[in-house]
Amino acid sequence: xxxxxxxxxxxxxxxxxxxxxxxxxxxxxxxxxxxxxxxxxxxxxxxxxxxxxxxxxxxxxxxxxxxxxxxxxxxxxxxxxxxxxxxxxxxxxxxxxxxxxxxxxxxxxxxxxxxxxxxxxxxxxxxxxxxxxxxxxxxxxxxxxxxxxxxxxxxxxxxxxxxxxxxxxxxxxxxxxxxxxxxxxxxxxxxxxxxxxxxxxxxxxxxxxxxxxxxxxxxxxxxxxxxxxxxxxxxxxxxxxxxxxxxxxxxxxxxxxxxxxxxxxxxxxxxxxxxxxxxxxxxxxxxxxxxxxxxxxxxxxxxxxxxxxxxxxxxxxxxxxxxxxxxxxxxxxxxxxxxxxxxxxxxxxxxxxxxxxxxxxxxxxxxxxxxxxxxxxxxxxxxxxxxxxxxxxxxxxxxxxxxxxxxxxxxxxxxxx
Amino acid sequence: xxxxxxxxxxxxxxxxxxxxxxxxxxxxxxxxxxxxxxxxxxxxxxxxxxxxxxxxxxxxxxxxxxxxxxxxxxxxxxxxxxxxxxxxxxxxxxxxxxxxxxxxxxxxxxxxxxxxxxxxxxxxxxxxxxxxxxxxxxxxxxxxxxxxxxxxxxxxxxxxxxxxxxxxxxxxxxxxxxxxxxxxxxxxxxxxxxxxxxxxxxxxxxxxxxxxxxxxxxxxxxxxxxxxxxxxxxxxxxxxxxxxxxxxxxxxxxxxxxxxxxxxxxxxxxxxxxxxxxxxxxxxxxxxxxxxxxxxxxxxxxxxxxxxxxxxxxxxxxxxxxxxxxxxxxxxxxxxxxxxxxxxxxxxxxxxxxxxxxxxxxxxxxxxxxxxxxxxxxxxxxxxxxxxxxxxxxxxxxxxxxxxxxxxxxxxxxxxx
Numbered sequence: 117x118x119x120x121x122x123x124x125x126x127x128x129x130x131x132x133x134x135x136x137x138x139x140x141x142x143x144x145x146x147x148x149x150x151x152x153x154x155x156x157x158x159x160x161x162x163x164x165x166x167x168x169x170x171x172x173x174x175x176x177x178x179x180x181x182x183x184x185x186x187x188x189x190x191x192x193x194x195x196x197x198x199x200x201x202x203x204x205x206x207x208x209x210x211x212x213x214x215x216x217x218x219x220x221x222x223x224x225x226x227x228x229x230x231x232x233x234x235x236x237x238x239x240x241x242x243x244x245x246x247x248x249x250x251x252x253x254x255x256x257x258x259x260x261x262x263x264x265x266x267x268x269x270x271x272x273x274x275x276x277x278x279x280x281x282x283x284x285x286x287x288x289x290x291x292x293x294x295x296x297x298x299x300x301x302x303x304x305x306x307x308x309x310x311x312x313x314x315x316x317x318x319x320x321x322x323x324x325x326x327x328x329x330x331x332x333x334x335x336x337x338x339x340x341x342x343x344x345x346x347x348x349x350x351x352x353x354x355x356x357x358x359x360x361x362x363x364x365x366x367x368x369x370x371x372x373x374x375x376x377x378x379x380x381x382x383x384x385x386x387x388x389x390x391x392x393x394x395x396x397x398x399x400x401x402x403x404x405x406x407x408x409x410x411x412x413x414x415x416x417x418x419x420x421x422x423x424x425x426x427x428x429x430x431x432x433x434x435x436x437x438x439x440x441x442x443x444x445x446x447x448x449x450x451x452x453x454x455x456x457x458x459x460x461x462x463x464x465x466x467x468x469x470x471x472x473x474x475x476x477x478x479x480x481x482x483x484x485x486x487x488x489x490x491x492x493x494x495x496x497x498x499x500x501x502x503x504x505x506x507x508x509x510x511x512x513x514x515x516x517x518x519x520x521x522x523x524x525x526x527x528x529x530x531x532x533x
Numbered sequence: 534x535x536x537x538x539x540x541x542x543x544x545x546x547x548x549x550x551x552x553x554x555x556x557x558x559x560x561x562x563x564x565x566x567x568x569x570x571x572x573x574x575x576x577x578x579x580x581x582x583x584x585x586x587x588x589x590x591x592x593x594x595x596x597x598x599x600x601x602x603x604x605x606x607x608x609x610x611x612x613x614x615x616x617x618x619x620x621x622x623x624x625x626x627x628x629x630x631x632x633x634x635x636x637x638x639x640x641x642x643x644x645x646x647x648x649x650x651x652x653x654x655x656x657x658x659x660x661x662x663x664x665x666x667x668x669x670x671x672x673x674x675x676x677x678x679x680x681x682x683x684x685x686x687x688x689x690x691x692x693x694x695x696x697x698x699x700x701x702x703x704x705x706x707x708x709x710x711x712x713x714x715x716x717x718x719x720x721x722x723x724x725x726x727x728x729x730x731x732x733x734x735x736x737x738x739x740x741x742x743x744x745x746x747x748x749x750x751x752x753x754x755x756x757x758x759x760x761x762x763x764x765x766x767x768x769x770x771x772x773x774x775x776x777x778x779x780x781x782x783x784x785x786x787x788x789x790x791x792x793x794x795x796x797x798x799x800x801x802x803x804x805x806x807x808x809x810x811x812x813x814x815x816x817x818x819x820x821x822x823x824x825x826x827x828x829x830x831x832x833x834x835x836x837x838x839x840x841x842x843x844x845x846x847x848x849x850x851x852x853x854x855x856x857x858x859x860x861x862x863x864x865x866x867x868x869x870x871x872x873x874x875x876x877x878x879x880x881x882x883x884x885x886x887x888x889x890x891x892x893x894x895x896x897x898x899x900x901x902x903x904x905x906x907x908x909x910x911x912x913x914x915x916x917x918x919x920x921x922x923x924x925x926x927x928x929x930x931x932x933x934x935x936x937x938x939x940x941x942x943x944x945x946x947x948x949x950x
Contacts, residue, residue, distance in 0.1 A: 128555075128556075128559070128572065129559055129569045129570065129571075129572065130559055130560070130563055130569070130743075131555075131556045131557065131558070131559030131560030131561075131563060131569075132560075132743075133556070134551055134552070134553055134555075134556045135551070135552055135555060135556070135572070136551055138545075138548075138551075138552060138574070139545075139548045139550070139551045139552070140548065141548070142545070142546055142547060142548030143547070143548030143549075144548075146547055146548060152546045152547070152548075153546065153575075153576065153581065154546075154573065154574060154575055154581070154585070155545065155546065155552070155572075155573070155574035156571065156572070156573055156574075157555070157571060157572035157573075158570075158571055159570065164570060164571070164592075167592070168571070171588060175581075175584070326547075326549075391843075392837070394816075394819075395834075397820075397823075398819050398820055398822070398823025398824075398828075398832075398834075399811075399816030399817065399818070399819025399820040399823065399835075399837065400816065400820040400823075401816070402811075402815050402816025402819075402820075402837040402839075403814075403815055403816040403817040403819075403820045405815070406814075406815025406816065406817075406837075406839065406892075406931075407815075407927070407928060407931075409893075409894050409895075409927060411815075411839075412839060412840070415815075415839055415840075416839060416840040416842060416843060417812075417815075417836070417837040417838050417839030417840050417843040418816075418836075418837050418839075418843075419834070419835075419836055419837070419847065420809070420816065420819040420823075420834040420835050420836070420837065421834050422819075422823065422828075422829060422832055422833060422834030422835075423829070423832075423833040423834050423880070425833060425880065425881065426808075426833060426834040426835075426879070426880055429879060429880075430836065430847060430879060462843070462846060462847060463840070463842065463843055463846075464842065475823075476826075477826050478826075510824070510826060511824060514823075514824075
């Protein structure tokens with residue numbers, strides 16, 4: 117099946133927002149085995165929207181819309197499709213009851229325009245909206261399938277993942293669907309990983325092996341088409357085993373989670389606590405760990421020792437390490453080690469990770485931009501330090517240093533390093 | 534002039550990357566006074582690319598392409614346009630010399646396919662690429678203008694901003710161009726700001742007033758068309774003065790910078806230092822401040838006191854505040870105040886900002902998700918505490934609490950609160 121994604125909204129054409137919906141839907145459709153041939157963005161203008169539908173209908177079997185289902189007169193997707201198909205729109209009573217109840221609950225006056233969010237094109241299947249008011253629409257006419265989703269990502273994503281996916285599977289019939297496993301790697305770049313797997317990537321046919329790049333993360337998706345999960349697992353397993361055997365020091369998850377989630381899970385299951393001493397990353401590692409719900413059971417907090425004063429006062433780093441012509445300085449293996457040990461003692465934790473380096477844009481202490489030392493102190497063990505030379509701009513260096521710090525902790529938690 | 538942006542690349546259709554180029558170009562074209570009517574994404578397929586050119590030519594005067602100018606056989610944009618126009622492609626000698634010199638400098642073998650990056654459609658103006666190899670193409674045929682830019686943002690952006698913009702101005706002739714001022718607000722939501730400015734927004738014609746929404750930030754762009762910067766300033770000033778007079782507690786910048794940059798600049802110019810004591814934001818405020826180059830001159834670092842142990846040990850928060858049936862608890866005005874005062878003393882700073890709250894997903898200490906206390910300790914002054922009830926998910930609450938903490942500091946630094 118050939119699909120086209122049509123995102124509706126003048127704010128996209130003005131560049132006020134990025135079209136992340138198109139990416140989300142493209143990935144989701146690919147996982148269902150549906151090929152996306154075009155993405156289109158059109159403004160809140162009925163004539164141009166109808167033109168986009170006409171063009172889309174000629175070159176695709178499935179048109180997936182996002183946006184234009186809200187309450188205002190600018191929300192035109194339903195009306196445009198109904199006009200194009202020569203159909204009426206009608207009120208979906210369960211959605212209308214939900215909207216009325218919500219306004220009654222708030223004690224606010226019901227605004228008439230909200231009724232628009234309960235409209236369905238005649239013949240359409242309603243798609244539940246668990247995180248908002250506008251009902252989704254799904255219908256098939258003359259061999260073309262139309263799926264209408266809201267624009268706000270927090271409404272669009274669950275609707276697509278739930279009722280939207282179920283409807284797509286129903287129109288695809290009994291054909292095999294795509295099953296994928298996401299493999300996540302740390303401590304290695306995309307090209308380094310490709311070197312390890314180059315023959316597998318070159319010779320792939322089924323399962324397919326597709327790399328995904330994102331700043332600071334390396335992901336590979338291994339996919340196959342199969343009738344059910346058991347058959348998929350059987351087909352995927354030999355490839356997965358081969359990849360696992362080649363990447364024992366880097367493969368940290370077989371699902372799409374960041375390394376901070378993997379680390380928090382390991383700490384929690386081992387009932388161990390970590391603390392941090394961050395200099396050049398300035399709180400980024402802590403901010404990553406605390407994005408994970410429940411991180412308070414594994415992360416005791418830490419010190420952002422951005423100044424020598426705090427390195428000394430809060431972490432007990434000796435001043436002779438930091439100051440004076442012959443001192444190793446704030447960016448040194450000795451300081452990284454002392455920061456980690458100071459944090460371990462301060463927070464009474466099982467692990468302490470430290471980061472100190474030069475994020476740029478200018479060199480510091482005569483040391484080059486990108487030079488970073490990571491320290492790992494573990495209760496009852498020798499403290500270890502790793503030296504890195506990272507490339508990129510200030511934010512890139514900080515992000516990669518943060519991810520490498522978490523990778524160092526992952527190695528220790530899994531007994532690998 | 535009506536424009537369409539055509540992004541070329543199968544990786545976009547697979548959802549491997551987000552189409553940030555379309556946003557960048559949409560904004561850039563809007564600033565030149567060019568209206569974008571459609572954005573299209575098409576894969577690395579010559580037939581479908583030619584179809585997209587045909588459709589684009591019918592509905593736009595200017596087609597701006599990104600992607601497909603690289604060295605591989607998948608890079609088809611030039612070839613597709615040449616085929617569509619019935620023209621040849623020819624080598625652009627200066628680009629070819631640059632490519633050859635680069636390979637000679639590296640001592641690597643010249644790969645023949647790199648020659649493709651020096652190709653121009655017959656009659657096209659070459660656009661300089663300062664950050665890569667592929668030369669850009671710009672040409673006008675039968676009233677339609679074609680602008681071909683590379684796909685990688687670090688090549689596309691400078692090419693568009695330099696030679697691309699110059700060429701667009703030349704084809705637009707002597708018409709006035711758009712001049713804009715970005716106004717940035719903190720401590721107020723988008724709807725709150727609209728309430729303050731509603732009559733201005735309703736009655737706008739020239740200058741125009743356009744809100745931009747982004748999580749945790751509120752931005753307004755005030756724009757007018759003018760022949761030069763002086764005329765633009767004269768036309769914009771009355772509107773800017775009116776907005777300034779209505780929003781003295783919220784307008785923190787008249788350029789597109791985040792509040793962390795505004796705060797670091799104020800601290801630096803006042804030669805004062807800040808420190809932080811973060812609980813629920815878990816290092817996010819520190820990470821924001823340290824994105825700003827030069828922040829080390831204004832930010833001493835701080836404590837991520839994610840556990841009661843660190844609140845007590847590192848910040849000196851008294852245990853009776855934290856523990857026991859009748860204690861106010863970690864999420865309380867008293868603890869926020871003690872955290873800020875403890876941080877101020879520890880870091881010997883001029884200001885200390887503290888954040889403690891319930892980010893969720895679950896309530897904590899019997900307190901509701903979204904309850905946040907911010908503390909502000911200032912050397913020689915009474916410590917102040919602000920209580921917030923924020924809505925949203927875990928990440929949204931953490932982000933808004935972080936921005937509000939920086940806003941509280943901005944108020945103090947500007948003598949407003």
